[in-house]
Amino acid sequence: MLVLTRRGGEGIIIGAEIVITVLEVKGTQVRIGIEAPTDISIYRKELYLDIVGANKKAVLKDRDCLKNLLSGMLSKEKEAVQGYEKVGKGAGKDGKMD
Amino acid sequence: MGKWIEERGVIDCPNGLLGFPHAKRFIILEESEGHEPVFRWLQSVDDPDVAFVVADPDLFAENYWENIPIGDRHESDFKGYESPIFLVIVTVPAGDPFKMTANLLAPLVLSPITKTIRQVVLSHSDYVSCYPIFEKVRSALVGASE
Numbered sequence: 001m002l003v004l005t006r007r008g009g010e011g012i013i014i015g016a017e018i019v020i021t022v023l024e025v026k027g028t029q030v031r032i033g034i035e036a037p038t039d040i041s042i043y044r045k046e047l048y049l050d051i052v053g054a055n056k057k058a059v060l061k062d063r064d065c066l067k068n069l070l071s072g073m074l075s076k077e078k079e080a081v082q083g084y085e086k087v088g089k090g091a092g093k094d095g096k097m098d
Numbered sequence: 099m100g101k102w103i104e105e106r107g108v109i110d111c112p113n114g115l116l117g118f119p120h121a122k123r124f125i126i127l128e129e130s131e132g133h134e135p136v137f138r139w140l141q142s143v144d145d146p147d148v149a150f151v152v153a154d155p156d157l158f159a160e161n162y163w164e165n166i167p168i169g170d171r172h173e174s175d176f177k178g179y180e181s182p183i184f185l186v187i188v189t190v191p192a193g194d195p196f197k198m199t200a201n202l203l204a205p206l207v208l209s210p211i212t213k214t215i216r217q218v219v220l221s222h223s224d225y226v227s228c229y230p231i232f233e234k235v236r237s238a239l240v241g242a243s244e
Contacts, residue, residue, distance in 0.1 A: 041113065047219055051204040052117035054227040055217075058189040058201065060149045066137070069195045070239065 108143055110214045116204065121148050124215065136238050137188065140206070151188040157238055158186070158200050158231050169222035183208040185215075189228065198235065199228040 004012060011021040018040070023031040034042055043051075060066070109124045123143040128135045136157065142148035155162040162184060185206045190198045202225035208215045 043219055044221060047203075047221055048116065050227055051201070051217070051219055054189065054201050054204070055115055055117045055150075055187065058150050058187045059147070060139070060151055060190070061192055063139075063149075066151060066190050066195060069190075070137070 107213065109208065110212075111216060112214060113216055115206075115217045116219075118142075118145075118148060121145055126152070136235055138185070140185070140187075151190060152185040152206065153188050153200060153231075153235075155184050155186045155200070155202055155205060158229060158234050159202055159225070162202070162205075165223070166220055167222040170218070170220045181210065183210060188231065196232050197230070198232050200231045201227045202229050203227040 006012065006022045008022055008025050011019055013019050017037050019035040021033040021035075023033050025031075036042060107125070109126065111122050111124055113119070114121050121142040121144055125141050125143060127139040127141055128137075137151050137153050140150040140152045159165065185208060186200045186202055187204075187206065188198055188200050202220075203223065204217050204219045204227060206215050206217050
């Protein structure tokens with residue numbers, strides 16, 4: 001890893017098009033400004049890693065398992081209903097956690 | 099869900115999905131069982147092992163798009179994506195499908211015009227990456243079959 005020491009107001013240029021500026025240093029926090037072409041996505045690292053992890057977990061391994069579950073729900077099979085009751089609540093109303 | 103999804107065809111994903119940079123082309127498959135399907139399959143054309151279950155986020159979060167904070171809507175991610183179609187990736191844990199969740203934090207945005215898809219991270223929103231959906235899937239299915 002390349003390590004550089006910068007002060008507030010100083011910056012770093014990556015390639016020809018990406019400019020990173022240290023805007024403010026305050027206690028343990030650093031405010032950073034980033035200028036980059038619009039086709040370059042910029043993420044907070046922890047959020048990026050969260051989504052990568054979620055995507056990897058979501059890769060479908062067993063198509064039949066889901067199909068069986070869905071047809072089970074449709075025919076209101078006992079197993080599906082029991083499973084439903086087992087899962088219980090925990091979900092908010094609008095896609096956000098309570 | 100837009101009419102466009104019903105048309106079969108390859109969708110380009112120029113940046114890949116997060117963690118899957120090599121998966122740049124997908125097709126969307128659906129199981130037709132006589133009703134509007136809740137789930138569709140997003141299948142990589144480049145890697146047969148990469149497939150996801152996807153769904154319309156409005157099933158799980160009412161007015162999904164309207165509730166995306168302005169700070170996220172103005173991101174360059176949406177540039178050129180007029181009348182975008184949103185899909186969210188569903189995780190179905192092996193052996194415990196009742197604990198299925200949807201990733202509302204990082205939806206896939208499809209442009210019907212350019213036939214491209216990209217994953218965006220709604221960093222200003224309160225949406226979560228593992229929102230439990232089984233209950234809502236069940237009522238959507240049972241409701242559709244009655």
